[in-house]
Amino acid sequence: MVLIGLTGGIGSGKSTVARMCAQRGWRVVDADRIARDIVEPGQPALAELAQEFGQDILQEDGSLNRKELAHRAFVDTERTQLLNSITHPRIQEETQRQFVAAREEAVDFTVYDMPLLVDNGLEGDMDFVIVVDVNPEERVRRLVEFRGLDEVDARKRINAQISDHERLAAATHVIDNNGTLKQLAERAAAVCDDIEAVSS
Ligand code: ATP
Secondary structure (H helix, E strand, O other): OOOEEEEOOOOOOOOHHHHHHHHOOEEEHHHHHHHHHHHOOHHHHHHHHHEEEEHHHHHOOOOEEEEHHHHHHOHHHHHHHHHHHHHHHHHHHHHHHHHHHHHHHOOOEEEEEEOOOOOOOOOOHOOOOEEEEEOHHHHHHHHHHOOOOOHHHHHHHHHOOHHHHHHHHOEEEEOOOOOOOHHHHHHHHHHHHHHHHHHH
C-alpha cells in the first residue's frame, strides 16, 4: 500500500482534494474526523474528559461542548497536557487501526488527510507528501466567505500553524490552489496520476 500524506494550511483545500482522491478510488483517512469521532457520546475518551474537566463540558444530549472544554483545558500547559494525554493515544490508535484495515483490505493508495502532518513531524512516515498551497490572503478570503470566520480569527489561526515555507519543504508534490476549483481538480488529478505512475 502506498501511503500519501495530504496537508496544507487551514482553508487551503485539503478536504476538497481528499474528496477528489476518494472519487478515484483512493482510501481516505481523515485526521479531523478521527479527532471528532473519538469524543462522540459512548466513547471512553469523552467519559474521561468529563471526569477530569467536569460534567459541564457535556451538553444536555451528552455530546461534547467544545467551547467549554477549550475554556477549561487551554488555561495552562498542565491542563492542556491532561487533555492531550486523554485524546492523543485514542487518535493514534484509531489512525493506526484504519491504516492496518486498508493494508488488510489490499487497498493500493491511502491518503492521510492531516492538517498538522508537518507540524507534528510525520512527513517521514509517508511515501509521498502532497501540500495544497494557497497564498495566505486568499485563504483568509475563503475562510471568511465560505466558512463565516471572522477575519482576525482567520489570521490568528493561520499564524498559529507552521509557516508555508516549512510545510512546502516537506512536499514531494505541491498542488497550487490559488486558481479555480476546475484548475484544482486538474492539478490534483495530475499529481495523483504521477503518484500512481511512479508507484507502479
Ligand atoms: P480546513 O483546514 O479548515 O480543514 P481545508 O484545507 O480542508 O480546510 P477546504 O474545506 O477543502 O479546505 O476548502 C476551504 C473552502 O474553500 C471550502 O469552502 C472550499 O469549497 C473552498 N475552496 C477550495 N478551493 C477553492 C478554489 N480553488 N476556489 C474557490 N473556493 C475554493
